Every structure is written in C-alpha cells, then in structure tokens.
Amino acid sequence: MVCLGGGGDPLDREKQVDEYELRRVLHGMLEGFDIRPPFDAAVLCERLAWARGREIRLIARDLPSPAVFGCLVPMLTKDLIIYPEQAAQPHRQHIIFHEVVHLIRRHVSTGGAGELLMCGQLPDGCAGAEHRQTLYDHWKEWEAEAGATMLTEWSKKRSRLILTRNHLSRPGNFHLR
Numbered sequence: 654m655v656c657l658g659g660g661g662d663p664l665d666r667e668k669q670v671d672e673y674e675l676r677r678v679l680h681g682m683l684e685g686f687d688i689r690p691p692f693d694a695a696v697l698c699e700r701l702a703w704a705r706g707r708e709i710r711l712i713a714r715d716l717p718s719p720a721v722f723g724c725l726v727p728m729l730t731k732d733l734i735i736y737p738e739q740a741a742q743p744h745r746q747h748i749i750f751h752e753v754v755h756l757i758r759r760h761v762s763t764g765g766a767g768e769l770l771m772c773g774q775l776p777d778g779c780a781g782a783e784h785r786q787t788l789y790d791h792w793k794e795w796e797a798e799a800g801a802t803m804l805t806e807w808s809k810k811r812s813r814l815i816l817t818r819n820h821l822s823r824p825g826n827f828h829l830r
C-alpha cells in the first residue's frame with residue numbers, strides 16, 4: 654500500500670472524517686511528499702500520481718454549466734481532473750485541490766469503473782443533472798471543499814525568515830523555515 658504519511662490509513666474509503674482528522678491527513682500527506690509552502694496544485698498532483706502509481710491529468714475545458722466548477726473522471730489507468738478553462742488561477746488551484754481531495758479520500762472508484770463526479774450545482778433539466786450535488790449536501794463534498802480550503806491556505810503560506818540572537822551576531826548566517 655502507498656503510504657501518504659500522517660499515520661493511520663488515509664486511504665480508507667467510505668469513512669467520513671471530521672475537520673481535525675481531515676487536517677491531520679492532508680498535512681501528513683504534504684509532509685510525506687516533502688511539499689512545503691508555497692506550492693501549487695500541479696506539484697501536488699505530480700507527487701500524488703507518483704505515490705498512487707496512476708497518472709493525474711489536468712485538463713481545461715468549457716464545462717456544460719457555470720455551476721459545474723470541476724469534474725473528476727477516473728479511467729482505466731489514469732484520473733482526469735477537468736476544470737473550467739475560463740477559471741482564474743486562484744480559483745483553478747482551489748478546484749484542482751477539491752478534486753485531489755476526492756482522490757485522496759477515495760470518494761470514487763478508480764480502475765475503469767466509469768464513475769464520473771461532477772462538482773458544483775447543475776440546473777434541473779441540464780445534461781448530467783442526475784448527478785446534481787450542492788456543496789455540503791453530502792459529506793464527500795464537504796470533505797473535498799473543506800480540504801481544498803485547507804490546501805489553498807497552506808499553498809499560499811510564505812517561508813519565514815528566522816533570525817536568532819546567534820544568527821544576528823554572525824552577519825549572513827540565517828536559515829529559512
């Protein structure tokens with residue numbers, strides 16, 4: 654099994670976690686991947702793909718409704734994350750993080766089951782409306798959105814320059830943490 658760090662089994666499927674546990678799992682994953690802020694979603698996808706042994710392909714598309722902000726499409730040997738091509742960079746990052754949390758938490762079957770996850774809200778009568786979900790309607794959507802918010806926050810953090818008394822007495826000697 655692939656260990657994503659953080660202890661326990663973060664890949665347990667169909668088991669809801671609370672905010673504390675979600676934070677612990679995601680933080681453990683970042684540590685396990687040696688990812689430090691600032692980072693972007695593409696780097697996280699790269700490391701996650703390596704750990705899972707499955708390609709994650711990020712694809713920009715004109716999605717069927719403005720209310721659909723992202724799709725996760727598991728295929729036989731890879732997973733597609735589709736985001737709206739018109740999405741601005743910060744929103745795009747958040748969308749990708751959201752779909753990544755669905756993957757990490759094993760919210761969909763992979764390996765060619767053909768289960769498609771559309772995230773957002775579709776108006777009645779729109780193609781795909783049978784998959785309609787409103788954020789927070791479902792615990793999986795809650796986990797994905799809460800997790801995406803945590804990853805977005807962490808991704809923007811800046812490394813802090815730490816100066817100690819010892820360092821101050823020796824010009825040029827400092828380290829980043």
Ligand SMILES: [Zn+2]
Binds near residue numbers: 751755772773794797
């Ligand atoms: Zn979702």
